Amino acid sequence: MKTENELLDVLIVGAGLSGIGAAHVLQRRCPGKTYQILEARAALGGTWDLFRYPGVRSDSDMHTLGYSFRPWTNPKAIADGPAILRYLQETATEAGITDHIRFNHKVLSAAWSSAEACWTVAVEHGGQRQTLRARFLYACSGYYDYEQAHRPEFAGEADFAGRIVQPQFWPENLDYSGQRVVVLGSGATAVTLVPTMAQTAAHVTMLQRSPSFIVSQPSEDKIANRLRRYLPGRLAHHLTRWKNVLVQIGLYALARLRPAQAKRQLVGLAARQLGPDYDVATHFTPRYNPWDQRVCLVPDGDLFRAIRKGQAAVVTDEIERFTSGGLLLKSGRELPADLVVLATGLKIKLLGGITLLVDGQPIRPADTLSYRGMMLSDVPNLIMAFGYTNASWTLKVDLTANYFCRLLRYLDRHQLAIAVPRRPTDLAARPLLDFSSGYVQRATGELPRQGSRRPWFVHQNYLKDLLNIRYTRINxxxxxxGPVGVLPGQ
Structure with a gap:
């Protein structure tokens, strides 16, 4: 364990999927580098340790959400939260990464000094403040707030005799068996909760203001399981991973090229699941095109099955107010409820809320441009793990970690210490994420922006990034x- 006066090569913030992956790549490709991981919580796993709501699972296949260097061997490709957490714990333990994690260390601020070519990071631990120093700061804290979720207020909540909970802060041992449950929302969390809770609740209603695209996918990848039976594990893993990457890219490209046709097909798939008498036009036909927002995945059609069995229902309406016994809707209908679950969305917090200063000047991420989707303009020696919105998060995170190691090795070879992307004066800026989802729109003032051309343009395409990140020149x-003491490009 390093002391406060020693200088680390790399300080990783966050011991979740991104942080553990970054540490693994760093150990393998730059074995001489010293590093620590600061984790604000008491356990590793990030999202997969935080979220404990019923049925929590991946919303993409684990052959691409898992690491390229560690095959996913569970027969279920759409995995539950506990299985994913075990995978992360085993990965960290086997590689010795756990020994590098400082738990319950919350990063408050990071100040860059060009004179010393390092970051001085202020950390809170056990009610006390301490500082750490590192040449590179590697932010692997995701992009949403662990301490707050999006929480709209509704009229009449105080009158409600039942209980209101948020999925992000699910109460331990909450018993909802035999109860009438209303889940507010239509995103990935809601479509996960509804079929799981419907197994023991008296009835579950998913109340949505407007529909989302929802598609069924087998929880097991039969091709992957067959390949694993006949081929060496790593070869089977890489073949499956590339198969799924290419399928994801192809389906996304077709959806964006022919949105009307893709919309008809997705709605048609839902209609076939629910039968000819179901009002798919009202409840499963979104107002937007596919991938204007993320498409929700339901393994083995579990949501559709719960609806067919009468265990669950979808209501498309808006809330007028809470009543003592449930929810009064603007249509005049009243939904009875003993428990209301607010699956109303995430709240974005970039860099875990860390305050940045560069040579004494405060930096707002929203005033910067994203370089290759991993660095911020005019901010030295800062790497940011930021995954895809239209594919598995880890695909981009893996490219970022490998690029970072290439950068470290280049700096060492040329006896340099500082790397800072400089924004051209003629570069037009645009939003970082081309998404109409509420959580993205609410955070437009917090996220960095992207540019109109490479290397400032964010592709959201693994094949293009593979070429533009893995095989591009560092310089x-x-x-x-530049060397220590000189901030280049000024």
Whole structure:
């Protein structure tokens, strides 16, 4: 364990999926580098340790959400939260990464000094403040707030005799068996909760203001399981991973090229699941095109099955107010409820809320541009793990970790210490995420922006990023490099 006066090569913030993956790649490709991981919580796993709501699971296949260096061997490709957490714990333990994690260490601020070519990071631990120093800061804290979720207020909540809970802060041992449950929302969390809770609740209603695209996918990848039976594990893993990557890219490209046709097909798939008498036009036909918001996945059609059995229902309406016995809707209908679950969305918090300063000047991420989707303009020696919105998060995170190691090795070879992307004066800016989802729109003032051309343009495409990140030159003319004491490009 390093002391406060020692200088680390890399300080990783966050011991979740991104942080553990980054540490693994760093150990393998830059074995001489010293690093620590600061984790604000008491356990590793990030999202997969935080979320404990019923049925919590991946919303993409684990052959691409898992790591490229560690095959996913569970027969279920759409895995539940506990299985994913075990995978992360085993990965960290086997690689010795757990020994590098400082738990219950919350990063408050990070101040860059060009004179010393390092970050001084203020950390809170056990009610006390301490500082750590590192040449590179690697933010692997995701992009949403662990301490707060999006929580709209509704009229009449105080009158409600039942209980109101949020999935992000699910109460331990909450017993909802035999109860009437209303889940507010239509996103990934809601479509996970409804069929799981319907197994023991008296009835579950998913109340949505407007529909989302929902598609069924087998929980097991039969091709992957067959390949694993006949081929060496790593070869089977890589073949499956590439199969799924190419399918994801192809389906996304077709949906964006022919949105009307894709919309008809997705709605038609839901109609076939629910039968000819179901009002799919009202409850499963979104107002937007596919991938304007993320498409929700339901393994083995569990949501549709719960609806067919009468265990669950979907209501498309808006809330007028809470009543003592449930929810009064604007249509005049009243939904009885003993428990209301607010699956109303995430709240974005970039970099875990860390305050940044560069040579004494405060930095607002919203005022910066994203370089290759992993660095911020005019901010030295800062790497940010930020995954895909239209595919598995880890695909991009893995590319980022490998690029970072290439950068470290390049700096060492040329006896350099500082890397800072400089924004061209003629570069137009646009939103970082081309998504109409509420959580993205609410955070437009917090997220960095992207540029209109490479290397400032964020592709959201693994194949393009593979070429533009893995095989690009480090010294590309945009990333300015310099020795200790000199902030290049000024």
């Amino acid at each position: 590309d003319g945009t990333l300015q490099l």
